[in-house]
Amino acid sequence: MDRKIGFLGMGIMGRAMAGNLARAGHEVIVYNRTVLRKEELESMGVSMAPNPRMLADQADFIIAMLTGPEAIEALIWGPEGAGAAFNGHKVFINMSTVSPRYTRELAARLAPTSVRFIDAPVSGSKKPAEDATLVILAGGRQQDVEEATPLLLTMGKKVVYCGAVGQGSMMKMAVNLLLGTMMEGLCEAATFAAKGGLAVDTFLDVVSSGPLNCALFQMKGDMIRGGEFPAQFPLKHITKDLKFVVDTAYETGAAIPAGHVLLHLYRACVARGLGDLDFAAVMEILREMGGSH
């Protein structure tokens, strides 16, 4: 494939993903609101466009991995935005995590440009992005997704077709609802164990030995043992995602009793200044409510 790829957003995820695209032999042009140093670009094997419009002008596939609607609005619809260069020969793939509703609104506004739009958020954070083992949740016309699949597979290990545009985001919400539940669940049970006089270490060992064991718990065990929560997936991000979940459930009528409790708890953590820590820091508020220090 000798198609050119434009990549918007050089955060932790974006850099890793663009690097994997370049390493797979694709020509990759990137854009970021804060400029990258020349050595960084060279080490990634990519070049930098002066603005999103010129990036989109040259690219066949335009990929966005941005922090949210505000950044998408700026880079697609703002001055020198990519949207001005969109047409029916180009494919626009939004891999940023946004709500299903925003995705559908975006699709409606993109329609006049005829661009082929895919929403493709990912399951997995920094490590899977670097290792190209992300699971990519794709919504859009099936034919468009099939055409993009080889490209997507240079960034991930699996592409799951979820349905029409917006359904990639819907799947991401469903997965993150479960993610938020399991993380809080582990912390709640660990707090319960500790208050009952058990060693948290022993509790985590027991969980590891049985049918509840999973990679998430392996990754977070040391944080819970040590009480330090350096961000892998920042708590403020799961909080934002759970707000999308609550908004979506309100629209569809899905009953999410635990989801409501989780939004309440994670939001309270943000209010208490824990938003930049890893989301395992939900442990802190549970400990505090139980009167521990």
Next chain:
Amino acid sequence: MDRKIGFLGMGIMGRAMAGNLARAGHEVIVYNRTVLRKEELESMGVSMAPNPRMLADQADFIIAMLTGPEAIEALIWGPEGAGAAFNGHKVFINMSTVSPRYTRELAARLAPTSVRFIDAPVSGSKKPAEDATLVILAGGRQQDVEEATPLLLTMGKKVVYCGAVGQGSMMKMAVNLLLGTMMEGLCEAATFAAKGGLAVDTFLDVVSSGPLNCALFQMKGDMIRGGEFPAQFPLKHITKDLKFVVDTAYETGAAIPAGHVLLHLYRACVARGLGDLDFAAVMEILREMGGSH
């Protein structure tokens, strides 16, 4: 080891566990309130005592795997109960799931008999009981647990020492709090996905591909796909365990916001007649509340 083992309770779990003890070469006498057929006893390789007292008279280790306090009261303290034969040369191992509080009360009442008491509930249900891959959560004097460990390892793959008597039950509660959370969490996210127009099958696939994947979800996937919930772990049992959890948290002061929601939900399932189904049937109430049929 040529010590005799007495086993009280021949339910699904008890039969599998007593069978494993006999297969390992131990002499096993059993007692059950409803009499077992001769062929059953022979196929298991065990003999039947006429009452708990005579069982305890002959045994060095007395193991109970019963449905709860009511059965324990009857078989230990009732007429011809095992308690009358307890003494300082015998070890009594309660593997039934009961609350930490009941366990400590039982310990206090057993003290005058001098029997060496271990509380050792298990993590794992029918299949691990049959395969002798249970994880055994033991509380008691460390020396007593060490002495019983070889015996316990003929029924399970791992013995975890949790602390003084009652702490085995405490650990079981902590694990089952997480178990109840994860089961409800999977069902809630699946319901959310379905109400959002996603195929539940695809959702379960995505979960299986990522860091949330665990043996529990593999076991329950087909139930959720098919909407049939034959009991592996009956919903009424997790409900009872979550009540123990809420009682224990009230005593210790542990904050369990999700635990409260879970007790409410599973108890509502029991009220609606779902108690004898597998606990994955919590899916049903979530679907109903969302207006689905």
Next chain:
Amino acid sequence: MDRKIGFLGMGIMGRAMAGNLARAGHEVIVYNRTVLRKEELESMGVSMAPNPRMLADQADFIIAMLTGPEAIEALIWGPEGAGAAFNGHKVFINMSTVSPRYTRELAARLAPTSVRFIDAPVSGSKKPAEDATLVILAGGRQQDVEEATPLLLTMGKKVVYCGAVGQGSMMKMAVNLLLGTMMEGLCEAATFAAKGGLAVDTFLDVVSSGPLNCALFQMKGDMIRGGEFPAQFPLKHITKDLKFVVDTAYETGAAIPAGHVLLHLYRACVARGLGDLDFAAVMEILREMGGSH
């Protein structure tokens, strides 16, 4: 005061309020998307404008009592909308219940017209609207609110100044959070009493005799006794308000653990088809979850 009043929205509330304005001697022109019959207008003592723009052209005060943002958008900003006639000599009073966020956005969009904007949602429903005993929760410039107060007092018994534009809506949300809590609380306690074998009638009597007694409970007692819920305040409206509350709390960081549960419960009632009943029908889902019929 010989100023003319334009009133947008002739629903249950709007008719009662416009009627009170006319009865107080004001000249009132009304507009409604579905036309009112001549006799109705005459009995109210008002005349009808052909469109919102012509209404606003003639009026000094323009009052809106509409179902929500969609209707406001249409009548203010749509073709022949009132907004086109707004200027710095006119006062626009939105008495519809909308979110603080929408109110602030509306204020920003109204700024270029120089219209003096007051947000003034009301506490109270049909009966107080008819009796002119509404409590009016006003946000805006203090001077504007003071000038409008005599007019507002022909529709209500009290005007409470809540702060800058948006704070009237914020106060409405706070009051309706408490309203939703108390209604659900009464139903939950009544269900609990009934499941415990008490007569619901006796329970309501006890509540009426003590410090929890309030006009709300007096109004809803008969619904709870009889199990019929003709709408005074439709359940779908409290549901919408609680969504505003959850959205607002997410922005401000307020911790609303009960608010989350309430949104979940009322939304589930809507999903089950109870949205057009009175919000006391939250009783139904509590009864159902408890296995009663």
Next chain:
Amino acid sequence: MDRKIGFLGMGIMGRAMAGNLARAGHEVIVYNRTVLRKEELESMGVSMAPNPRMLADQADFIIAMLTGPEAIEALIWGPEGAGAAFNGHKVFINMSTVSPRYTRELAARLAPTSVRFIDAPVSGSKKPAEDATLVILAGGRQQDVEEATPLLLTMGKKVVYCGAVGQGSMMKMAVNLLLGTMMEGLCEAATFAAKGGLAVDTFLDVVSSGPLNCALFQMKGDMIRGGEFPAQFPLKHITKDLKFVVDTAYETGAAIPAGHVLLHLYRACVARGLGDLDFAAVMEILREMGGSH
């Protein structure tokens, strides 16, 4: 009526109630585990028995107003306990707040003495006890309750017959579930208002002007305004009552989604050292979770 009354328990409530009985012309003997000073007894117009048994020996009606099961066990069944003097000519009225389950167990244990047992907890705290305006919630044989009613009406303004023994306690639980909900609801809405930039004072004023106004909110308004919570009804007591509610709902199957959240919140307050403050101090944990100080 020249019958003698024995009164067990001279706490804040008991003193006020026994004083009202004496003032009404009854002969009252009291007992308390810590001895009262002579002047206190004289000012109340009562005399003190050396132990509960001698008190019960002389009295026709024995009334208990104690802190809970532990005190009841000691004074009824302990050494020189009142139970030893119970017979079919005496009436025993337990006005302490205990669970319906404990009340029924107590009734079963009292049966052999033939004493006529009434459970009669009260709605109302210190002030209504002093003013003899308590609402008395009575369970027992209807004839017994009718006979005791004139006596009870010297301590309260109303006696409500709730059904068989245990139903007085059941009613008390139902009322306190609502009480706990309304108190938390007021604090949650006030916190929400404050985080939204409203003056709490204005919010309380609005509540006072409308259909949610009740004596409870009048009593607690100053605590919420001032942030000081001197105990009228200690937070640890509502916490204990809500545990009874959760236990009872678990038995009956009543769905109490808010009740679970409330137990969680009030219990967390106790864990944080707020148990001896008034239950309006639930405000504190809501403020803290919202990141306020």
